[in-house]
Amino acid sequence: xxxxxxxxxxxxxxxxxxxxxxxxxxxxxxxxxxxxxxxxxxxxxxxxxxxxxxxxxxxxxxxxxxxxxxxxxxxxxxxxxxxxxxxxxxxxxxxxxxxxxxxxxxxxxxxxxxxxxxxxxxxxxxxxxxxxxxxxxxxxxxxxxxxxxxxxxxxxxxxxxxxxxxxxxxxxxxxxxxxxxxxxxxxxxxxxxxxxxxxxxxxxxxxxxxxxxxxxxxxxxxxxxx
Amino acid sequence: xxxxxxxxxxxxxxxxxxxxxxxxxxxxxxxxxxxxxxxxxxxxxxxxxxxxxxxxxxxxxxxxxxxxxxxxxxxxxxxxxxxxxxxxxxxxxxxxxxxxxxxxxxxxxxxxxxxxxxxxxxxxxxxxxxxxxxxxxxxxxxxxxxxxxxxxxxxxxxxxxxxxxxxxxxxxxxxxxxxxxxxxxxxxxxxxxxxxxxxxxxxxxxxxxxxxxxxxxxxxxxxxxxxxxxxxxxxxxxxxxxxxxxxxxxxxxxxxxxxxxxxxxxxxxxxxxxxxxxxxxxxxxxxxxxxxxxxxxxxxxxxxxxxxxxxxxxxxxxxxxxxxxxxxxxxxxxxxxxxxxxxxxxxxxxxxxxx
Numbered sequence: 001x002x003x004x005x006x007x008x009x010x011x012x013x014x015x016x017x018x019x020x021x022x023x024x025x026x027x028x029x030x031x032x033x034x035x036x037x038x039x040x041x042x043x044x045x046x047x048x049x050x051x052x053x054x055x056x057x058x059x060x061x062x063x064x065x066x067x068x069x070x071x072x073x074x075x076x077x078x079x080x081x082x083x084x085x086x087x088x089x090x091x092x093x094x095x096x097x098x099x100x101x102x103x104x105x106x107x108x109x110x111x112x113x114x115x116x117x118x119x120x121x122x123x124x125x126x127x128x129x130x131x132x133x134x135x136x137x138x139x140x141x142x143x144x145x146x147x148x149x150x151x152x153x154x155x156x157x158x159x160x161x162x163x164x165x166x167x168x169x170x171x172x173x174x175x176x177x178x179x180x181x182x183x184x185x186x187x188x189x190x191x192x193x194x195x196x197x198x199x200x201x202x203x204x205x206x207x208x209x210x211x212x213x214x215x216x217x218x219x220x221x222x223x224x225x226x
Numbered sequence: 227x228x229x230x231x232x233x234x235x236x237x238x239x240x241x242x243x244x245x246x247x248x249x250x251x252x253x254x255x256x257x258x259x260x261x262x263x264x265x266x267x268x269x270x271x272x273x274x275x276x277x278x279x280x281x282x283x284x285x286x287x288x289x290x291x292x293x294x295x296x297x298x299x300x301x302x303x304x305x306x307x308x309x310x311x312x313x314x315x316x317x318x319x320x321x322x323x324x325x326x327x328x329x330x331x332x333x334x335x336x337x338x339x340x341x342x343x344x345x346x347x348x349x350x351x352x353x354x355x356x357x358x359x360x361x362x363x364x365x366x367x368x369x370x371x372x373x374x375x376x377x378x379x380x381x382x383x384x385x386x387x388x389x390x391x392x393x394x395x396x397x398x399x400x401x402x403x404x405x406x407x408x409x410x411x412x413x414x415x416x417x418x419x420x421x422x423x424x425x426x427x428x429x430x431x432x433x434x435x436x437x438x439x440x441x442x443x444x445x446x447x448x449x450x451x452x453x454x455x456x457x458x459x460x461x462x463x464x465x466x467x468x469x470x471x472x473x474x475x476x477x478x479x480x481x482x483x484x485x486x487x488x489x490x491x492x493x494x495x496x497x498x499x500x501x502x503x504x505x506x507x508x509x510x511x512x513x514x515x516x517x518x519x520x521x522x523x524x525x526x527x528x529x530x531x532x533x534x535x536x537x538x539x540x541x542x543x544x545x546x547x548x549x550x551x552x553x554x555x556x557x558x559x560x561x562x563x564x565x566x567x568x569x570x571x572x573x574x575x576x577x578x579x580x581x
Contacts, residue, residue, distance in 0.1 A: 120311050123274050126298040127305035128325030129374055135299075138324075142315045 001198055008175050009183035016091070016179060017159040020098040024106040024155050025148070027099070032110035033136070050108070053101050062168025065097045069169060089171045094179075097165045106155040113147020114140060146218040153214045157207050227251065227285045229378070229410060233270040234279040242266050242277075242434040248427050249441075250285055253404045253411045255421045258431035264414040267431065268380045271412065272305050273298035284378055284410070304371030304409075306381040310363035312355035318366055319351040325374040335375040336407060344406070345369045345399055361392025365399070372403065379403075379411045385420060397423050422462060422502050423580050459505040459540055461550045462580075467493045476521075479577075483545035487521040490579040500580040505540055507576040508552035512562055514571050522574040526550065528566055531559065543572055550574070
C-alpha cells in the first residue's frame with residue numbers, strides 16, 4: 001500500500017518533527033519564561049518576532065531562509081568558510097527552518113502557562129527557602145504541565161504539516177528532505193489519489209487523536225488542580 | 227534583642243516611609259486603614275518587594291542595609307499570606323515538607339511531628355490540598371511556614387478569608403505557637419478580637435508611616451488600645467490565677483492593681499491569663515459605694531480625658547500603674563466635675579477572659 005518512497009517520507013517527517021519539537025522545548029522554555037516575567041522594553045519586539053510565522057505565508061519564510069542559508073547567503077558563506085557546507089537543501093536546513101516556523105506554537109502555550117501560574121506560588125516557594133532555579137523546577141514546571149503538553153503536540157503537529165518552508169529550503173530530495181506533505185502533493189500531481197488518500201487520511205486521523213488526547217488530559221489536569 | 231526596620235519605597239502615589247523598632251520575641255500586630263502600607267511593609271521585610279532604600283535587622287543579623295540585600299529565599303523567615311496559597315500539585319504532606327526539606331537538618335528547631343500536632347494536621351497529610359476547607363488549608367500554610375524554623379514569622383491577615391468558626395479554631399494555635407516556639411511574629415490584622423488575644427506590641431500605620439508603637443509588655447502590665455477614637459475601646463490586663471471560690475464559682479485573678487473576681491470557670495492556679503475590660507463596661511463614682519452588684523471596684527486616678535463625639539468621652543484611668551479606659555457621657559463628666567489627677571472609683575461590670 002505504501003511505497004518505499006512513502007515510508008521514507010514518513011520517517012523523515014517524524015524525525016524532523018520530533019527533533020524540531022525537542023529543540024523548541026529546550027529553547028522555547030527559557031524564552032517563554034523570560035517573556036512571561038520580564039518588564040524589559042524589548043519584550044514586545046521579541047513577542048512580535050516569535051509570532052511572525054503565524055501571519056507570514058510559509059513561502060516568504062522559506063524564501064528568506066534560502067537566501068540566508070544558501071551558499072551565497074551570509075550564514076551559508078560562513079558555513080563554507082569554516083569548512084562546512086551550505087544548509088540549503090539538507091535535512092539540517094529543514095530543522096533550522098522548522099524551528100522558526102513552529103516557534104509560536106511552542107512558545108505561546110508555554111508563555112500563557114507560565115503567566116497562569118502567577119507570582120504567588122513562586123513567592124511562597126521563595127519564603128520556603130527555594131532558590132530561583134529550585135522554584136522553577138519544583139513549582140513552575142510541574143504547574144505548567146498542561147502548557148507543555150499543548151506546546152509539544154502543537155509544535156510536533158505543525159511541523160508535520162509544513163509544506164511551503166520545506167519546499168523552499170528543502171527542495172524535494174528523496175531520503176533527505178522529501179517529507180509527508182510533499183509526498184502527498186506528488187501523489188496528487190501524478191493522479192495517484194489512492195495513495196494520497198492513505199497518507200492524507202492517516203495524517204488526519206493521527207492529528208485528531210493527538211489533539212483529543214491533549215485537550216482531554218489538560219481538562220483532567222485543570223479539574224484536579226483547580 | 228530588638229527588631230529594627232526602616233523602609234522607604236515609592237509606588238505611584240503611595241509612599242512607604244516606615245521606621246520601626248520593636249523588641250524581638252514579641253507578637254507585633256500591625257494595624258492601619260487599608261492602603262496604609264501594612265502588606266507592603268511585610269513584603270519589604272520578606273524581601274519580596276525589593277526596597278532599595280531599606281534597612282532590616284533582627285538581633286545581630288542584618289538582612290538588608292544599603293547595597294547589601296539578602297534575597298527572600300535566604301532570609302530565615304516564615305510568611306503566611308492572606309490566602310493559603312498551597313501548592314496545588316502537591317499533597318498536604320509534600321506542601322509541609324517543601325520548606326522543611328530545604329533547611330539544613332541542624333537548623334530544624336521545630337520537629338515535623340510537633341508542627342503537625344500543634345496545628346492538628348495528622349488526618350490531612352495524605353489528602354490533596356484542594357480537598358481541604360479554607361480553615362484547614364490556612365492551618366497547613368501556617369505549619370508549612372513554621373516548619374522552616376523561622377527567626378521571624380510574618381502573617382498577612384491570615385484569618386481574613388475564614389469564617390468565624392475556623393477563626394476560633396486557629397487563634398489558640400497562633401497563641402501557643404508564639405509562646406511555645408518563641409518565634410517573633412509580625413501580624414497584620416483588622417480584627418479587634420485577634421489583636422486582643424494575640425498582640426504584645428501594636429504598630430499603627432497610616433499613609434505609609436508608623437504613627438505609633440505601643441507595648442503590652444510581659445505579665446501584670448497592660449495598655450490601652452485607642453484603635454479608633456471612642457469606639458469599642460478596651461484595655462488588656464495580664465493577670466495570674468490566684469484562686470477559686472467554690473461557693474460562688476468565681477475565679478480570683480491577681481494583677482498589678484489588685485484582684486479581679488471573674489466568672490469564667492475554674493482554672494489552674496498560677497496560670498497566666500489575659501483579660502479584657504471594655505471601656506463601655508466601666509462606670510465611675512466619686513465615693514466608694516458598698517451596696518452595688520458590681521464586684522470589681524477600684525480606686526483610680528484620672529490620667530486623661532478625651533472627647534469622642536458631642537455626647538461621650540473616654541477617660542483613661544490609672545489603677546496603680548495599670549491603665550483602664552472608661553467610656554462615659556459628657557453630662558456625667560460635667561456632673562462629677564471630672565478632671566485630671568482626680569481620684570474616683572471605677573466600677574468594672576464585666577471582665578472578659580481572653581485566654
